[in-house]
Amino acid sequence: MHQTVHDLFQEAAADSPDNAFLGCPAYPGRAYHPDGVEFTYSQVHEAVTRLTALYRDAGYGLGHRVALLMENRPEHFFHLLALNAVGASCVPVNPDYTHDETLYQMQHSDADLAVVIADRVERMQAVAADRAEKLLHVVNADDLPAELPPPPAKPAQPGEPGPETEVALFYTSGTTGRPKGCVITNFYFLNAGEWYWNMGGHFAMERGVERLYNPLPVFHMNCGAVTFVCMMLGRNCLMVPDRFHPTRWWKDLVDLRATAFHYLGIVAPVLLKQPECPEEKQHNCRFALGAGMEPEMHPLFEERFGTKLVEVWGMTETGRIFADNHDPRQITTRAFGRPFGGLEAKVVDDDDTEVPRGTEGELLVRWGGPEGPRHGFFSGYLKNPEATAEAWKGGWFHTGDAVRQDESGMLFFVDRKKNIIRRSGENIAAAEIEATIQAMDKVAQVAVMPVTDEMRDEEVMACVVPMAGIAPTHEFAREIQDWCLEKIAYYKAPGWLYFLDALPVTGTQKVQKQEIFPKDTDPREAEGVHDLRGTKKRRR
Numbered sequence: 001m002h003q004t005v006h007d008l009f010q011e012a013a014a015d016s017p018d019n020a021f022l023g024c025p026a027y028p029g030r031a032y033h034p035d036g037v038e039f040t041y042s043q044v045h046e047a048v049t050r051l052t053a054l055y056r057d058a059g060y061g062l063g064h065r066v067a068l069l070m071e072n073r074p075e076h077f078f079h080l081l082a083l084n085a086v087g088a089s090c091v092p093v094n095p096d097y098t099h100d101e102t103l104y105q106m107q108h109s110d111a112d113l114a115v116v117i118a119d120r121v122e123r124m125q126a127v128a129a130d131r132a133e134k135l136l137h138v139v140n141a142d143d144l145p146a147e148l149p150p151p152p153a154k155p156a157q158p159g160e161p162g163p164e165t166e167v168a169l170f171y172t173s174g175t176t177g178r179p180k181g182c183v184i185t186n187f188y189f190l191n192a193g194e195w196y197w198n199m200g201g202h203f204a205m206e207r208g209v210e211r212l213y214n215p216l217p218v219f220h221m222n223c224g225a226v227t228f229v230c231m232m233l234g235r236n237c238l239m240v241p242d243r244f245h246p247t248r249w250w251k252d253l254v255d256l257r258a259t260a261f262h263y264l265g266i267v268a269p270v271l272l273k274q275p276e277c278p279e280e281k282q283h284n285c286r287f288a289l290g291a292g293m294e295p296e297m298h299p300l301f302e303e304r305f306g307t308k309l310v311e312v313w314g315m316t317e318t319g320r321i322f323a324d325n326h327d328p329r330q331i332t333t334r335a336f337g338r339p340f341g342g343l344e345a346k347v348v349d350d351d352d353t354e355v356p357r358g359t360e361g362e363l364l365v366r367w368g369g370p371e372g373p374r375h376g377f378f379s380g381y382l383k384n385p386e387a388t389a390e391a392w393k394g395g396w397f398h399t400g401d402a403v404r405q406d407e408s409g410m411l412f413f414v415d416r417k418k419n420i421i422r423r424s425g426e427n428i429a430a431a432e433i434e435a436t437i438q439a440m441d442k443v444a445q446v447a448v449m450p451v452t453d454e455m456r457d458e459e460v461m462a463c464v465v466p467m468a469g470i471a472p473t474h475e476f477a478r479e480i481q482d483w484c485l486e487k488i489a490y491y492k493a494p495g496w497l498y499f500l501d502a503l504p505v506t507g508t509q510k511v512q513k514q515e516i517f518p519k520d521t522d523p524r525e526a527e528g529v530h531d532l533r534g535t536k537k538r539r540r
Contacts, residue, residue, distance in 0.1 A: 001163075001187075001190055001191070001194070002190055003161070003162050003163055003186065004084055004085075004161050004162065004163075004165065004167075004186045005080075005081065005084045005167055005186055005189050005190065005229065006048075006081055006084040006085040006161075008190065008229065008232050008233070009044075009045070009048070009081050009232055010045075012041055012232045012233075012235050013041040013042060013044065013045035015235070016041055016208065016235035017040065017041050017042035017045070018040055018041070018042065019040060019041050019208055019235045019236070019237070020038050020039070020040055020211065020237040021039055021040060021041045021043075021044050021231070021232075021237055021238070022038075022039045022044060022074040022077055022237070022238055022239075022240070023036065023037050023038035023039060023074060023237065023238075023239050023240075023256070024036060024037055024072070024073070024074055024239060024240050024241060024242070025239065025241050025248070025252040025255060025256055026255070027241070027242060027245070027248075030242060031117075031118075031119065032071075032073050032117075033073075033074075036255075036256075037074065038237075038239075039074060041235070044077075044078060044081075047075075047078045048078055048081045048082050048085070051078055051079060051081075051082035052081075052082040052085040052086060054082070054144065054147075054148055055082055055083060055085075055086050055088065055148065056085075056086045057147070057148075058147065058148035058149065058150050058151075059150045059151055059155060059156060060083070060086055060088045060112070060113070060148075060151060060156065061086045061087045061088055061156025061157065062087035062088070062156050062157035062158075062159055062161060062165065063087075063088075063154065063156060063157040064088040064089070064112050064113075064151050064156060065088065065089045065090070065091050065109055065110060065111045065112060065166075065169060066079070066083055066088055066089070066090055066091065066111060066112065066113045066114070066115060067090075067091040067092075067093050067105075067106060067109065067111040067113070067114040067115065067116075067124075068080070068090050068091065068092050068093065068114075068115050068141075069092075069093040069095060069114065069115070069116040069117060069120050069124065069141075070115070070116075070117055070141055070218075071095050071117060071218075071242060072217060072218055072223075072240050072241065072242045072243070073117070074240060075141070076092070076218045076224075077218075077228060077238075079115060079141075080167075080168070080224075084161065084167055084186070085161075086156075086161075087156070087157075087159075087160070087161035087165055088156075089165075089166040089167060089168055089169055090167070090168050090169075091105065091109045091111050091168070091169045092168065092170065092218055092219035092224055093105060093114075093116075093219065094171075094217070094219050094489065095120070096489040096490060096491065096538065097489055098486070098487055098488055098489060099123065099126060099127060099130075100487060100488070101488060101489060102123070102124070102127045103127045103130050103131060104178060104179075105171060105179070105181075106127055106128070106131050106136055107131055107133075107134075108178075108181060108382065108383065109169055109181060109382070110134065110153075111136060112136070112137065112151040112152060112153060113136070113137045113138075113139065113148065113149065113151070114127075114128070114136060114137065114138045114139070115139055115141045115144075116138060116139070116140065116141055117140075117141050117142055118140050118141070118142040118143065121138060121139075121140050124138045125138050134152070134153060135152035135153070136152075137149040137152065161186065162186065163185065163186050163187040163190075164185050164186070164187060164379075165185060165186050166183055166184065166185055166379070167184055167185060167186050167188070167189050167225075168184045168189075168224065168225065169181045169182070169183060169184070169382060170182045170184055170219070170220070170221055170224070170225075170316050171219075172315075172316045172317070172427065178429075178432065179429070179432075180381045180382070180384060180387060181381060181382035181383070182221075182316045182317055182378045182380075182381060182382075183378060183379040183380055183381075183382055184221070184225060184316075184378055184379070185379055187376065188225070188319050188376060188377070188378060188379075189225050189226075189228075189229050190229060191319060191320075191376045192221075192225060192226045192229065192319035192320060192376070193225070193226055193227075193228070193229025193230040193232070193233055194229075194230075194233060195319070195320045195321070195341075195376075196226050196227070196229075196230040196321070197230045197233045197234060199321075199323055199325055200325070200326075201310075201323070201325035201326040201327075202287050202308045202310050202325045202326070202327075202329070203260075203287055203289055203310050203323065203325045205230075205234055205236070205260070206234070207234045207235055207236070208234065208235045208236065209234075209236065209259065210231070210234060210236040210237070210259050210260060211236065211237045211239060211256060211257055211258050211259050211260075212227060212230075212231060212236065212237070212238055212239065212258070212259070212260045212261065212262070213239045213241070213252065213253055213256060213258040213260070213261040213262070213285075214227050214238060214239070214240055214261070214262040215240075215241050215243060215244045215261075215262065215263075215267075216262055216264070216425065217243075218240065220316070220425075221316045221319070222262065222314075223238075223240060223262070226314075226319070226321075227262065239256050239258060244264075244266070244267065244270075246267075246270045246271055246274055247274065249267075249271060249274075250271075250277055250279035250280040250282075250283055250305075251277070251279045253279070253283040253285055254279045254282050254283050257284065258283065258284070258285055259284055259285060259286060260285055260286060260287050260288060260289070261285055261288045261307075262288065262289055262290050263288050263289075263290035263293070263309065264290055264291065264292055264424060264425035264457075265290075265291065265292025265293060265294065265424075265425070265456075265457040266292075266424045266425065266455060266456050266457065267290070268293055268294065268297045268298070268301045268309075269294070269297060269454060269455055270455060271301070271305070272297060272300060272301060272304065280304070280305055281306070283305075283307075285307045286307070286308070287307065287308045287309075287310060288307050288308070288309050288310065289309075289310045289312055289323070290309065290310075290311070290312065291311060291312055291313065291314075291336070292422070292425070292457050293309055293311055295331070295332045295333055295334060296332070298311075298331040298332065299331055299332060302331070308329075309331070310323050310324060310325045310329075311323070311324045311331075311334075311335065311336050311337075312324075312325075312336055312337065313336040313337065313363075313401075313411070313413065315399060316378065317377060317378045317391070317397060318365060318377055318378075318397065318399075319376050319377055319378070320343050320376060321337075322336050322337035322338070322339065322340075322343070322345070322411060323336065323337045324336055324337045324410075325337065330410065333412055334412050334413040334414070335410050335411070335412050336411055336412070336413055337410070337411060338408070338409040338410050338411065339409060339411075342367055342368050342369045343365065343366075343367060343368070344365065344366050344367070344368040345363060345364065345365050345405075345411060346363075346364050346396070347359070347360075347361040347362065347363060347364075347403055347404065347405050347411075348361050348362055348364055349361050349362075350362075352364070352393070352394055352396075357405055357406060357407050358404060358405075358406060358407075359404060360402055360403070360404045360414050361402065361403070361404070362398060362399065362400065362401065362402060362403075362417050363399045363401045363402070363403045363411070364394075364396035364397060364398055364399065365396065365397050365399060366395060366396045366397060373392075373395045373396065373397075374392065374397075377397060400416060400417045400420070401413065401414075401415075401416055401417060402414040402415045402416065402417045419431060420450075421448075421449075421450040421458050421459075421460055422450070422457050422458050423450075423453070423456050423457060423458050423459060423460065423491055424456040424457065424491065425457075426491050428460065428491065428492050430447075430448040430449060430450075430460075431448075432488065432492065433448045433460060433462065433484065433488065433492055433493075433494070434446050434447065434448050434462075436483070436484055436487045436488050436492075437462055437464065437480060437483070437484065437494075439487075440480065440483055441467070442466060442467050442470045442476070442479075443464055443465070443466065443467065443480070444465040444466060444467045444468075445464070445465035445502070445503050445511075446462055446463065446464050446465070447462075447463045447503055447511050447513050447516065448460060448461065448462050448463070448494070449461050449463070449513050449516075449523070451496055451522075451523050451524055452522070452524075453495070459495040459496060459533065460492065460493065460494045460495050460496070461494060461495070461496040461497070461498065461523055461524075462480065462494035462496070462497050462498070463497075463498045463499075463500060463503065463513075463516050464480065464497060464498070464499055464500075465499070465500060465501065465502055465503060466499060472499030472528075474530055476499075477497040477499070477530040477532060478532065478535065480494065480497060481493050481494055481497065481532045481535060481536065485536075485537075485539055486539075490536060490537060490538045490539060491536075493532075493536050494532060494536075495531075495532055495533040495536050496523070496524060496529060496530065496531060496532065496533070497529070497530045497532055498516075498523065498526060498528065498529045498530070499528065499530075500516070503516070504516060
């Protein structure tokens with residue numbers, strides 16, 4: 001195996017220079033590449049070589065981290081590869097993060113430099129000003145200076161990058177409120193990409209042929225690491241739109257000559273509700289890979305659009321995935337595959353005792369080979385050894401997902417054990433939203449929970465106890481949502497809000513969320529609930 005991601009890229013660029021590598025579809029009015037763009041391996045190599053010299057000449061190398069806020073631009077990967085070449089790590093930034101969220105990420109990651117698209121420079125400079133304990137340089141990614149400012153804190157560590165060198169720091173939600181930084185190495189990138197490349201079955205890929213369309217964000221491991229490396233291994237092409245555009249979906253796939261795509265649960269219901277168009281029958285996508293497909297929609301989607309959807313399971317921490325990619329697929333269930341190839345799984349109760357087949361429990365996973373259980377997984381949570389140790393309790397990684405396993409070994413997703421809300425592919429920690437709302441002077445108590453959403457898998461519901469004298473009006477509900485929209489990313493703000501006189505608690509004052517609404521009832525239909533979905537919108 002290659003030593004670094006850049007090593008693989010160098011090899012791919014040398015033997016397939018004219019193959020398409022990275023691109024994005026046209027989108028009139030977009031700030032970047034409105035007519036679309038496609039870069040060959042040789043073109044990317046030329047750009048990466050320039051950037052590598054720029055970073056190296058400025059003194060960046062082993063031990064440094066550089067924040068990248070570039071939305072879903074193909075150029076994000078140019079910088080990732082250049083940083084990898086010098087041994088530095090990239091910290092992808094969610095462009096929907098607010099000032100406070102970005103400040104936390106910059107403080108926690110100890111980033112030395114932030115490379116930011118032009119219209120976000122001023123905001124990142126404000127973050128840098130508030131990170132008073134350590135200097136953070138900010139440069140314009142759209143107009144890079146001839147010389148970069150040097151790392152402010154320390155020189156690069158001696159040595160050369162290798163398999164265990166950090167490539168990226170991906171932030172993932174947790175039950176403690178603040179996102180945790182997952183340390184991801186060269187070996188993780190390369191191993192996960194190779195695992196993906198070798199999946200086979202209905203997801204078998206051909207070298208130099210595939211053009212994969214991935215609407216997921218580059219600050220997630222799927223597009224930002226696994227798919228990216230997989231395409232390099234096959235000398236294939238990764239096409240990345242700015243986000244999911246349902247009205248343009250099939251036209252983009254036809255125009256880009258896509259052979260495959262990635263999806264989230266939100267994709268199917270939205271596309272199925274779109275009026276028929278010629279392009280939905282003209283595309284050449286043989287397969288797609290994703291998660292969250294509703295069983296009742298799965299066969300309808302495949303029949304109408306002619307593409308096989310392969311349901312998978314994976315996490316930032318695990319790198320590898322399970323997939324229901326071999327016949328007979330169980331597309332009318334929530335099946336996501338069987339353990340294979342050394343990636344082991346078991347289903348346990350609250351005491352970590354394995355439960356009988358067919359019984360629901362938490363999914364635990366590990367690598368079963370002689371290299372040890374953590375082989376190929378993330379290296380750990382940055383600055384949080386306690387959380388890392390807890391996740392690996394007993395030598396198995398605790399996923400926090402409730403599943404069941406049948407006698408054949410097939411795994412079926414049931415629910416999320418952790419206090420996580422899954423909205424349009426984003427994992428949202430309820431504790432973070434609770435902390436944000438609780439900071440309002442007019443709020444006495446708050447509990448946040450997921451509720452079903454037919455379009456987005458789940459939506460955020462906040463159950464709020466107002467302070468004495470505060471009327472539980474719709475105007476106050478909007479005030480709470482507006483507060484959240486200012487403090488946290490828009491998708492974390494409540495889409496539903498419910499006022500009540502008190503939260504149900506145990507004798508030790510632990511909130512019992514399951515007691516707020518009667519069993520087997522839909523919280524969205526509760527008397528007095530406020531539907532705020534129409535005002536839950538991204539703010540610039």
